[in-house]
Amino acid sequence: MTDIQLVVFDLDFTLWDCGGTWCDHTEPPYQRRGDHICDAGGNKISLYADVAKILHYAQQQQLPLALASRTYQPTWAKKLLQLFEIDDFFEVQQIFPDSKRTHFATIQQLTGVAYNNMLFFDDEMRNIQDVSSLGVKAVYVENGISWPIFQQQLAAA
Template sequence: MIKLVIFDADKTLWDHYNISEFEEPFHLPERDILRDSEGRTLKLFPNVRKTLEELKRKDVKIAMATWNFPHKTEKVLKALELDSYFDVVVSRDFPFKFIMIAEILRKFAESGIRFRPEEILFVDDRRAHFGNVWLYLGRIQCLEMWKDINDHLEIISKLENSQT
């Protein structure tokens, strides 16, 4: 049974490839579109909010592991009003997702919450990250966005299928 879903950010939750480029002030022309002071734009993918809301409703913990500058991630999540969905956000200026996920698990453990690898689902748009996740952290379930699934709501159905 999945108890924790960990999301990548860029090209997984939104269409931009690197929010570390974004400069304040931010402007939201629409609820799911963010524009920075230089005119760069990101758009949340369809059903991201709905998926996060459904995970919360099901009492699944939600985390983020992203290769971005931490202060940029924090500001973008806050501007899009997504920050409240995430129990833990680990944003680092290096690409090693297995280290970020280990940090996420450590933060949960510090608050008394522990997860076995089979209770964790990691969603990223780059399959290249999965090998080290499995090597160092065990058989965490991994989904490659846009290959294994094409809509965020499919995460909910994968969750429901893992419950049976």
């Protein structure tokens, strides 16, 4: 059994791909089109293929989830979470431009989970470095989160 009590995800290039860019570079308003979302410029925004499976697995296991994103457009990110219908999976959401250490300090306070019982996924090495220095198990993902990466890291934690 793992000692991970909370899993935290970055958004851009970790949970979703906003057509090769970050969500603060897209053009609202957004429209849901089947399994993806289009922005006003026709840019296609998609969750990585295994995201739904990972979120449902965590929910089934009663493993709490949180978000830490430094996006410059928090309301846009929030809108995307709602349109993808995944907003309710994350009990703490820290979405604003700042160091991820700030996001994690709040996540720690709100959840009461110790840093070394948290697992974090992000696609930027500077965030991995910042957050690992707190004692969080921070995992670098290159092409978004996937089921094998999630499972392996959870099992190995």
